Amino acid sequence: MKKKKRNKEVNSRYLIELKNVTCAIEQNLLCENVSFALELGNHLTILWKDGLGKSTFMEICTGLTNVKYQGTVNHYGKNIRHYANDIIMKLRSKTGFVFQSSALISNHNVFDNIALPLRYHSQKTNREIDRIVNELIIMYQLEKIQNLLPEMLTTSQSKIVAVARALVVNPNILFLDEPSLGLDHESFDFVVDRIKEFAQQKNTITLVLTKSLSLCKALQFPVAVFYKKKLTLPNPFGESKNNEN
Amino acid sequence: MIRFFDITENAGNVMINLYRNVIHMIYLWSDTIVSLLTVLNPFYKGNKSFRRQVSFQILFTGVEAFWLIGVIALLCGGTVIIQAINNMPNFGVGEYFGKLFKIFVVREIGPIVTFLLVMGRSGTALTAYLGNMRVNKEITALEAMGIQPVDYLVMPTFVGMVLSMICLNFYFAIIAIIGGLAVAEIIIHIPYMIYLQKAFASISMFDVYFILGKSIISGMVISIVSCFFGLSVNNIREVSMVVIKSFVVCGAIRIVIKVIVIAAFFRVLFPEARAFFG
Numbered sequence: 001m002k003k004k005k006r007n008k009e010v011n012s013r014y015l016i017e018l019k020n021v022t023c024a025i026e027q028n029l030l031c032e033n034v035s036f037a038l039e040l041g042n043h044l045t046i047l048w049k050d051g052l053g054k055s056t057f058m059e060i061c062t063g064l065t066n067v068k069y070q071g072t073v074n075h076y077g078k079n080i081r082h083y084a085n086d087i088i089m090k091l092r093s094k095t096g097f098v099f100q101s102s103a104l105i106s107n108h109n110v111f112d113n114i115a116l117p118l119r120y121h122s123q124k125t126n127r128e129i130d131r132i133v134n135e136l137i138i139m140y141q142l143e144k145i146q147n148l149l150p151e152m153l154t155t156s157q158s159k160i161v162a163v164a165r166a167l168v169v170n171p172n173i174l175f176l177d178e179p180s181l182g183l184d185h186e187s188f189d190f191v192v193d194r195i196k197e198f199a200q201q202k203n204t205i206t207l208v209l210t211k212s213l214s215l216c217k218a219l220q221f222p223v224a225v226f227y228k229k230k231l232t233l234p235n236p237f238g239e240s241k242n243n244e245n
Numbered sequence: 246m247i248r249f250f251d252i253t254e255n256a257g258n259v260m261i262n263l264y265r266n267v268i269h270m271i272y273l274w275s276d277t278i279v280s281l282l283t284v285l286n287p288f289y290k291g292n293k294s295f296r297r298q299v300s301f302q303i304l305f306t307g308v309e310a311f312w313l314i315g316v317i318a319l320l321c322g323g324t325v326i327i328q329a330i331n332n333m334p335n336f337g338v339g340e341y342f343g344k345l346f347k348i349f350v351v352r353e354i355g356p357i358v359t360f361l362l363v364m365g366r367s368g369t370a371l372t373a374y375l376g377n378m379r380v381n382k383e384i385t386a387l388e389a390m391g392i393q394p395v396d397y398l399v400m401p402t403f404v405g406m407v408l409s410m411i412c413l414n415f416y417f418a419i420i421a422i423i424g425g426l427a428v429a430e431i432i433i434h435i436p437y438m439i440y441l442q443k444a445f446a447s448i449s450m451f452d453v454y455f456i457l458g459k460s461i462i463s464g465m466v467i468s469i470v471s472c473f474f475g476l477s478v479n480n481i482r483e484v485s486m487v488v489i490k491s492f493v494v495c496g497a498i499r500i501v502i503k504v505i506v507i508a509a510f511f512r513v514l515f516p517e518a519r520a521f522f523g
Binding site: 059062064085088089090091092093095097099101103104105106107116117119120121122123126129165169175 | 290291292293294301374377378381382383385386387388389390391392393396397
């Protein structure tokens, strides 16, 4: 009976759902009553001004923090706070995350950073993992830097490695926090192409948080705008229709 | 003006924090043991980085400290042997050279010096490394990828540290005896083989288990305390503070364990140890 109930919850229509999320840090209100839901095939860009809690909001959306907000964040139809830790970790194994600062592991070289999620989660042998990572490295043109440590990479290179690391597990959901920050033109186009490629696959969800209007235009995903502590969503994602803001 | 209430409030806060820290360290230790048992399960196919991480830790804690520990063992052994050979016959206890050397260097000086060196060299570096990882959001990145920091960082460190401590303690004992006698022979020209025989004849299996136990406990204390403080960092300013804190707390915990647990435990289990603990 319990199993059936759990399956029902997991098979919910919306994989990511925020209900009336209000976040305040030390009396500083970041967002108020934010609600939206994403189902498979939905891709959303949120345009959010710098310094107003973009990364914190991303952590709330991904369930990386449970304490800084009021409201409900559902993943796979169930409140993220009610999941056991090991289940959350399993769900995250099929989730890609690109941090604003890339957050590459500092004592691992580029190859090991990309291989990291596969080595931890995958049942594949080390040889198979090496083959997959090598293919990805060739595809992302990282051959020359694959043995370098993150401290020796440029911002653009770190970002591309972070995108490669997020996509190496073939995730269902991709969260991107300022993916275009610090990128040169060539890398910008490259990263945008990879995100679009991911979005064109079946059964995927992409959530991008950015301050860059050019990224919004390049990605051509529906755009939600964060304005005056509230999120104004495009029609399919929320009830608000005042897009002219 | 300091009010009485302030003093009691601060003292209360310190006690509450101490209690919380101890509980969290016990949780971290138990999580680490569970994680280790999971990895040791032959049917478990995840976490293929385990061996690599353990090798890295052994390389950093054990192999790279070999020279340092070796030189200090040589000096400690040499000093104790020269002093003992020169002074013990004056008190009429020259024949107890082997026993004294065993108790003083092998059982006591060796483990404590190794502990201090490893804690000062590797434990503090580990705390700073994990603290910086926390500040640079690398720990959050691991969590975002579904990787438990305990599985990926703490448990391999724990295993590597315990193995390194075992090797370093035995290494210290051997170098202190063989090298120390060699130093003594060069300086005061003693009959090397006779003293070497005396020293090794006095060492029993109990001493081996004793060093083994001390090494395991020291390795566990250093790894768990360093990781705990490293992972508890919130911002870059705290990193330098927790490094010192972890060093002090490690020493304190080891002394507590040494005085209370080991003494009580060994007194009951091994009657031979009663003479040693008094």
